[in-house]
Amino acid sequence: MTFSALMLQPIVALIAGILILVTPSLLSYIVAIYLIIVGISGLLPHIAQ
Numbered sequence: 001m002t003f004s005a006l007m008l009q010p011i012v013a014l015i016a017g018i019l020i021l022v023t024p025s026l027l028s029y030i031v032a033i034y035l036i037i038v039g040i041s042g043l044l045p046h047i048a049q
Helices: 005-022 026-047
Strands: none
Touching: 005 026
């Protein structure tokens, strides 16, 4: 499995989303959920190959 710039962005979004969930506040939860959704949707095409 090789990593490209298109695959790196969703991974960074997932990591950022998980880290933001560690420090709770309402805005942080909203941003974290958004980043996790973007990360998963970005990784799905690469995983489904």
